[in-house]
Amino acid sequence: MSERPLVAFTLLAQIAVGAFLTLGAVLLSSGPVRAHPGAVATLDGALLLVGAVMVAALAVSLRHLGSRRRAWQAVRNVRTSWLSREVLYAVLFAVGGAVVTVLRVTASGPVALRTVLAAGTALAGVALVHAMARVYRLRTLPAWDTPLTTVSFFATALLLGTLAVGTALVLMPDVPAGRFDGPLRGIAVAAAVGFLARLAGPGRGRPHAARRALLAAGLLLVTATLVAGGRPPALLVAAFLLALASEVRGRYLFYVEGTRKLL
């Protein structure tokens, strides 16, 4: 059975959550960004991209189902099933994110309401990544039933989410010059932590060699941008591509190795 839809769903959703949190962190922490309407508009544009990524994640997740018409029933067992909880948190994150995006882009609603909604959406995103990991931490599958599964999923969200935002800020048109220098440095530091966490995480041996080489190369690139004072910014784009390739391979191996059973 192909797990490709699940590889795509889990990675896209983790990118969306990581990127949403990163955008929030940039907005909250950077005075130069908040003070410049053009910079804030750039962040709102990136928020729209995050929404597109989450919609793609939900759409691709349906491809894993044998009976898609019944997908709405997947939240019936929130009492004992982490899969139901995952679906619930995914919907809450997507809907919350959509409302926040609409309110920001149309500049409507009081700021306090937008802030509370954004905080709630961020919380739903964190709960989503946690639930995603718990889905796989089954007592009957020892390879997955470890806290390292949770740590790995959050590390992936950190790594891909920060670098996705970094890539958007480098590639998007009409980005105000210089306004994002500070946030891009922060993104490089966070990405370096993400690369290190993934390198220290589970997965050894030949099947993981290429994945780990990509992670090491990505770590070198973000370290180089930090040493060079954030120049050239295109290195962040290259680091994102390396991280993405590594995580696609890693998630594929996660399913192959985790579902291997004797019976």
Add this chain to the structure above:
Amino acid sequence: MATRLAFRFDQAACSGCKACQAACKDRSALPVGVLWRRVYEVAGGAWRRDGEAWRTDAFAFNLSLACNHCAEPVCAEVCPTLAIARDAAGIVRIDAARCLGCRYCAWACPYGAPQYDERTGTMTKCDLCADELAAGRAPACVAACPMRALELVEIDADAAAPGAGTFPLPDPALTLPGLVVVPHRDAARAGRRTAGIANREEVGP
């Protein structure tokens, strides 16, 4: 004393004819790739040099396995749509009208019991031939066994089923399976040494 139903499988009595597997597949008209009951051929050992002679410690025995209608069915616990439930008789059933075909139960079950049916896009599995039981008859697999190696018995509802952790079965404490195994004389050896499933291409996954 409260009891529950369990399959009792005598490994030494089984000849590996797979009549149980065929009877199950035939009765429920299962498609290619779906086997609610599977006979695993467990094999191990090797030829070893002993001075000028070569001796073998090779062994092989069978394990006939279907859904064990666990007292704590992990498949029902994880099913997101509540499509799987254990009924009053202790039979764990799938309601196909509620099943998404997400295959999460197949991951969770350590016995490979829930299986995906491409024709319907839903999960399927052994229902203990509930209609046969209601008519006072044995399940098809039990009725078909020429060696009387497979039986349906009642066990203490609260006690661990003997032999249910025999290699290559998982720890029965995980789900409390309705399964009693009378181990083959080489079963303990298989657990200690390198042994595996010799007919993987037949039983999957």
